[in-house]
Every structure is written in structure tokens, then in C-alpha cells.
Amino acid sequence: MNRLFCAESVAVVGVSESEDNLGKNILTNLVSFDYQGTIYAVGPRGGQVLGHRVYSSVTDLPKTPELAIILTPARFVPEILNQCGEKGTQWAVIQSGGFRELGAEGEALEREIVEASKRYGLRFMGPNCIGAVNTANSLYTPFVALPNPYRSGSVAVFAQSGGVGLSLADRLCASGVGISKLVSMGNKLNIDEADYLAYLKDDPDTTVIYLYLEDFKRGRVFAEMARQCSKPIVLHKSNTSSLSGTIAQSHTAALAADDQIVDAVCRENGIVRVRTVAEAIGAVKGLSLPRLKGKKLAVISRSGGVGVVGGGGCGGGLGG
Amino acid sequence: MNRLFCAESVAVVGVSESEDNLGKNILTNLVSFDYQGTIYAVGPRGGQVLGHRVYSSVTDLPKTPELAIILTPARFVPEILNQCGEKGTQWAVIQSGGFRELGAEGEALEREIVEASKRYGLRFMGPNCIGAVNTANSLYTPFVALPNPYRSGSVAVFAQSGGVGLSLADRLCASGVGISKLVSMGNKLNIDEADYLAYLKDDPDTTVIYLYLEDFKRGRVFAEMARQCSKPIVLHKSNTSSLSGTIAQSHTAALAADDQIVDAVCRENGIVRVRTVAEAIGAVKGLSLPRLKGKKLAVISRSGGVGVVGGGGCGGGLGG
Numbered sequence: 001m002n003r004l005f006c007a008e009s010v011a012v013v014g015v016s017e018s019e020d021n022l023g024k025n026i027l028t029n030l031v032s033f034d035y036q037g038t039i040y041a042v043g044p045r046g047g048q049v050l051g052h053r054v055y056s057s058v059t060d061l062p063k064t065p066e067l068a069i070i071l072t073p074a075r076f077v078p079e080i081l082n083q084c085g086e087k088g089t090q091w092a093v094i095q096s097g098g099f100r101e102l103g104a105e106g107e108a109l110e111r112e113i114v115e116a117s118k119r120y121g122l123r124f125m126g127p128n129c130i131g132a133v134n135t136a137n138s139l140y141t142p143f144v145a146l147p148n149p150y151r152s153g154s155v156a157v158f159a160q161s162g163g164v165g166l167s168l169a170d171r172l173c174a175s176g177v178g179i180s181k182l183v184s185m186g187n188k189l190n191i192d193e194a195d196y197l198a199y200l201k202d203d204p205d206t207t208v209i210y211l212y213l214e215d216f217k218r219g220r221v222f223a224e225m226a227r228q229c230s231k232p233i234v235l236h237k238s239n240t241s242s243l244s245g246t247i248a249q250s251h252t253a254a255l256a257a258d259d260q261i262v263d264a265v266c267r268e269n270g271i272v273r274v275r276t277v278a279e280a281i282g283a284v285k286g287l288s289l290p291r292l293k294g295k296k297l298a299v300i301s302r303s304g305g306v307g308v309v310g311g312g313g314c315g316g317g318l319g320g
Numbered sequence: 321m322n323r324l325f326c327a328e329s330v331a332v333v334g335v336s337e338s339e340d341n342l343g344k345n346i347l348t349n350l351v352s353f354d355y356q357g358t359i360y361a362v363g364p365r366g367g368q369v370l371g372h373r374v375y376s377s378v379t380d381l382p383k384t385p386e387l388a389i390i391l392t393p394a395r396f397v398p399e400i401l402n403q404c405g406e407k408g409t410q411w412a413v414i415q416s417g418g419f420r421e422l423g424a425e426g427e428a429l430e431r432e433i434v435e436a437s438k439r440y441g442l443r444f445m446g447p448n449c450i451g452a453v454n455t456a457n458s459l460y461t462p463f464v465a466l467p468n469p470y471r472s473g474s475v476a477v478f479a480q481s482g483g484v485g486l487s488l489a490d491r492l493c494a495s496g497v498g499i500s501k502l503v504s505m506g507n508k509l510n511i512d513e514a515d516y517l518a519y520l521k522d523d524p525d526t527t528v529i530y531l532y533l534e535d536f537k538r539g540r541v542f543a544e545m546a547r548q549c550s551k552p553i554v555l556h557k558s559n560t561s562s563l564s565g566t567i568a569q570s571h572t573a574a575l576a577a578d579d580q581i582v583d584a585v586c587r588e589n590g591i592v593r594v595r596t597v598a599e600a601i602g603a604v605k606g607l608s609l610p611r612l613k614g615k616k617l618a619v620i621s622r623s624g625g626v627g628v629v630g631g632g633g634c635g636g637g638l639g640g
Contacts, residue, residue: 004389163623238629277629291348303483308534309597318455 003201004091005134005181007067009038013080014071015054017047021145022277023071026051029140033149036137040065058083067091069131069141074098078112085120092124093141099187101128110189115192126223129186130162135151135179136205153178155284158196159212161186168210171281177288180205192217201229208232210280214239227269232287234272236280237262321519324411325501327387329358333400334392335368335374342463343391344369349460353469356457360385378403383629385594389461394418398432412444413451413461419507421448428511437510449506450482455499456525469588475604478516480505481534488530488623491601497608500525512537514545523548528552528607530600534559547589548583552607556600557582581600
């Protein structure tokens with residue numbers, strides 16, 4: 001997967017000159033944050049966007065892009081993926097929504113893209129996601145025009161939801177912690193949570209792993225991998241009730257798991273489970289600090305009351 | 321207690337021209353936020369501070385102040401309180417620390433101020449506190465020079481810790497909710513949590529009551545009063561472990577109560593218990609919103625994942 005994050009050339013497929021084109025936002029992020037590779041723009045209408053010629057198809061590109069970032073209506077994705085495979089591209093981020101999360105027709109389209117990916121040995125993130133960020137080479141695939149590049153740090157934020165991932169990244173960067181990589185997994189049709197964890201386990205730029213998951217595709221493999229991982233893993237597993245299950249189903253087609261099983265799996269495999277975004281931030285920040293030496297802890301506060309609250313928190317955790 | 325919050329004249333005792341005098345900060349808040357009453361400054365060295373003559377003692381004041389705000393070394397407090405009583409002042413805020421929380425000598429001083437208060441029927445907040453704020457008349461007794469006056473609102477923030485109280489007030493005001501009154505209770509030697517709740521129950525400026533407590537002086541009375549109170553009460557009871565107990569002992573001389581009893585009392589008397597400052601803010605904000613009509617709730621979010629997290633939170637509360 002390192003080729004995906006460190007791709008030396010990317011094609012953004014779905015770019016046009018029109019005012020509300022989202023592919024243009026991807027291009028904007030790549031250009032304005034100085035992506036360290038070659039950028040190709042692709043879109044059927046051609047033209048010129050941000051100084052980049054828009055090629056009418058992947059087939060027409062002068063060279064093979066290492067990574068294709070696809071954001072077109074879902075019905076065009078299978079054909080585009082076939083073209084990418086034909087061209088020799090091995091990695092894709094499929095940002096388009098409109099697949100399984102929308103019902104039977106979307107499921108049929110999913111089968112087509114799975115076939116295309118098998119045919120060419122092409123692997124992809126998504127669909128229905130905002131893809132990846134790597135702060136090391138300024139690869140930015142989200143279709144949201146970001147105001148600033150992310151602060152480089154050693155926390156990986158891998159989320160099944162683009163919104164949750166972006167929030168975490170924003171807050172970690174604003175508080176000075178920074179991120180190594182950001183991923184929005186979407187429907188996890190081809191690359192799932194176990195694949196991501198396998199990659200992060202050995203990623204030299206990452207020391208703390210944060211995962212937001214709405215379901216597990218390969219829970220058993222994931223748990224086993226977590227046990228073997230020497231880096232701290234913070235898991236924000238949402239989708240714990242029938243109500244949120246209904247929402248998640250139409251969000252990333254996720255199925256709810258028995259929450260007590262999730263709790264037990266976390267306990268047994270050394271995963272820090274958090275239940276809110278605020279808890280996640282706290283845990284990730286704490287784990288990013290230098291390790292404590294010894295068993296003693298001092299609470300320093302500007303107010304006695306804050307000291308009592310802090311002592312209470314420590315006491316809870318330390319059995320005091 | 322309404323005379324305390326709505327005092328038409330206050331004496332700030334312990335004011336001097338010196339650079340690091342904290343009494344001057346009290347004067348600064350009162351003057352710069354336009355306190356709607358008469359201000360007298362008192363301090364043994366005399367002089368002039370912020371355009372106010374500094375009288376050398378309460379005895380010398382031209383009129384009887386309704387409220388005395390006392391911030392001097394602890395050993396002077398009993399005598400000052402006697403002078404206040406002699407003058408006819410009925411209410412005081414004793415901000416000075418150095419009483420029971422510091423050991424036997426402080427306990428002896430406490431007994432002296434209790435005697436003085438009985439002798440003259442004078443009632444007081446503290447000691448060891450930062451006293452009161454009333455946004456309605458711009459009464460500000462904290463010795464911290466505040467950058468801005470608080471936004472007027474209908475949440476009362478009554479805290480056994482000045483630091484926690486100020487934090488809550490800051491955050492509620494920054495988020496647009498605002499406060500009616502702020503109290504730092506300190507050692508609760510004369511006015512305790514039950515007295516404050518009795519007052520707040522009928523305070524027309526307050527619709528939501530937030531209390532931060534490190535201990536109960538009159539738990540049974542407090543619980544009974546909470547049951548009769550028609551306003552929502554959010555209780556942040558800290559000091560729940562032996563570790564925080566040690567800190568609280570030297571903070572406000574508070575003794576830890578069995579935490580499960582506190583939980584049960586809250587459940588039985590309709591008190592919303594919160595365990596962190598963040599939870600407190602959330603609960604108070606929620607209770608400040610217009611009441612929900614009916615049982616249906618919609619989660620509107622800019623991201624599917626945030627919707628799933630929100631749905632999970634609702635599901636938890638609604639048994640979904």
C-alpha cells in the first residue's frame with residue numbers, strides 16, 4: 001500500500017472547468033499544498049483547470065499514473081477502472097458514492113468494479129470516501145478544498161467516515177499534535193480495516209494509530225493483527241445501537257456488531273476503545289506524549305478544583 | 321441572600337496601591353464593568369486606587385456597606401468581620417485562604433469568624449473563595465482581573481472551586497449561553513450548598529442550575545431541596561477517589577462521600593450528574609435550549625459518520 005501513499009504520479013478523474021466541480025477541489029489541494037509528484041487531470045469535457053490540461057480519458061494520458069483518484073457519477077466508475085487497469089495503474093481511490101449504500105442497483109455496480117479490479121490486480125480505497133492524505137509528500141485526495149495543509153506528525157487517522165476523519169485531523173493539527181496520514185475508508189469494498197492496520201503496523205511515519213470504524217469486514221484478522229502491533233491503537237467503534245445502525249447502513253453500508261464483543265476484543269488485544277470524538281482526541285494526545293517513567297503522576301493546575309477533578313480522573317484509572 | 325447579590329454598596333477590604341495587590345483587581349472588575357452601586361475601598365495603608373479613596377478601616381467608612389468583600393491575610397479576618405458587624409453590614413465574601421484547609425491554626429481562626437458572624441447575624445461566603453458575580457447589576461467580586469464582563473444568560477454556575485467556576489462561565493459565555501450568577505463557595509463555612517440551592521430555586525434570573533461540589537455539608541437537606549426544585553440541576557460532584565480526596569482536603573477541606581450514594585441520590589431526586597467539565601458544558605447547553613416537543617429527534621450533520629456517532633448517542637439515551 002506504500003505505493004498508494006507515496007505515488008509519484010496521480011490522475012484526478014472527473015475534473016471539469018465547471019463552477020461546482022469537486023474534482024477541481026482535489027486538484028486545488030494537490031497544487032496548493034505542493035504535492036511532490038506529477039498531476040494529471042482527466043475529464044470528458046477537456047479544457048484547462050488550474051494550469052493543468054484536462055485529458056479526455058485515462059487512456060489518453062502520456063504516461064501511466066501510479067494512482068487514480070476517481071470522482072465521477074457511479075455508473076462511469078467500472079469503465080474508468082478498466083481503463084486504469086489497461087493503462088497499468090495499480091492503485092485507485094474511488095470517491096464516488098452511489099454504490100451498495102443506495103441499494104440493489106449500486107450493488108450491481110460494485111460487482112463490476114470488483115471484477116475490474118480482479119482482472120488487472122488493481123486495488124482501491126472506497127468507494128464512497130474521500131480517500132487519503134500523506135503529509136510527507138503532500139498527497140491530498142479529499143474533494144473538500146482545505147484551507148491549510150495538515151501539520152506533519154506521527155498519528156495516523158484512519159476513519160470509515162470522511163467527516164469524522166477530517167474533524168479528528170483538524171483538531172489534532174490545531175492542538176499541535178499533527179498527523180502522518182489520513183484515510184477515509186468508505187465502503188471498504190476492496191481494502192478493509194485489516195489491510196489498513198497491516199500497513200500501519202510497519203509504517204515508519206506512524207507511532208499512534210487512530211481508527212474510526214462503523215463495522216468490521218474481517219474482525220478476527222483485525223483483532224489478531226492488533227495483538228501483534230507494537231504501536232498503541234485507539235479504536236472509535238460507533239454504530240452500536242439499532243438507531244445508529246439504520247443511519248450507518250445508508251452511510252457506508254455497515255452492519256452493527258454486538259457491542260459487548262467489540263469491548264471484549266479490545267480488552268483482550270490491547271486496543272484502547274473510545275466512545276466519543278472528545279475521548280478520541282484525549283487518548284490520541286496522551287499517547288503522543290513521551291512515555292511516563294515510573295508509577296507516579298503529578299497533577300499541576302492553576303486551580304485547586306481542577307486539581308481535584310484531575311486527581312479523580314487519575315484515581316479512576318489507577319484504582320485509587 | 322438576594323441582598324448579597326443585589327447589594328447597593330460594597331466595601332472591598334484589603335486594597336492597596338502596591339503593584340501585586342489582589343484587592344485592586346476586585347476594584348478593577350467592579351469599576352470597569354460598571355457595577356450598579358457604591359464602591360468603598362478599604363486598606364490599612366490608605367491612599368488612592370483607581371480614583372477611589374482607600375479608607376483605613378471599615379469603621380471609618382462614611383456609610384454602611386451592604387456587602388464586604390474581604391481579601392487580607394487570614395489572621396486579620398476575624399477583627400475585620402467584627403468591624404463589619406459593628407458597622408451594620410449583614411453580608412460578606414471572605415476570599416482569604418489560610419483557614420481549615422491549612423490545619424489547626426486555620427481552624428482556630430475559623431472558629432473566631434464563626435463567632436463574629438453569630439454575634440452580628442452576619443452571613444458570609446467562603447472563606448477561601450473568589451465569591452460572587454451577578455451579571456444583572458455587574459457585581460464582580462473575583463480577585464482575578466477579568467478581560468471582559470460575562471454574557472448575561474440564565475444559567476447559574478455555583479462551584480466549590482473558583483477555577484472550575486471561572487472555566488465554566490468562560491466557556492458558557494464564549495458559546496453564547498451566558499450566565500445569571502457565578503459563585504465560588506470555597507470552604508462553605510457559613511453558607512453551604514443547601515443554602516445556595518434554596519436561593520437558586522426561586523431566583524427569577526436563573527432557569528438552569530449548575531453546581532460543582534467537592535463535598536456535601538448538608539447532603540440530606542440538599543437532596544430534599546433538589547427534589548422540590550422545578551429547575552433542572554446539573555451536578556458535577558468530584559472528589560470521588562482517595563487520591564482526589566487528599567487533594568480536596570487541602571483545597572477546600574472537603575471530605576469524600578461514597579460515590580454510589582451520590583449516584584443514587586441524583587437518580588432519586590432528578591439531578592443530572594456529570595463527571596467532566598466537557599459533560600457539564602454539554603448538559604447545561606442542552607438544558608438551555610427550548611424544550612423538545614414530542615419524542616422524535618433528528619440528527620442533522622455535515623457528514624454521515626457524525627450522523628452515526630450522533631445516532632449512537634441518542635440510541636444510548638433512548639434505549640434504541
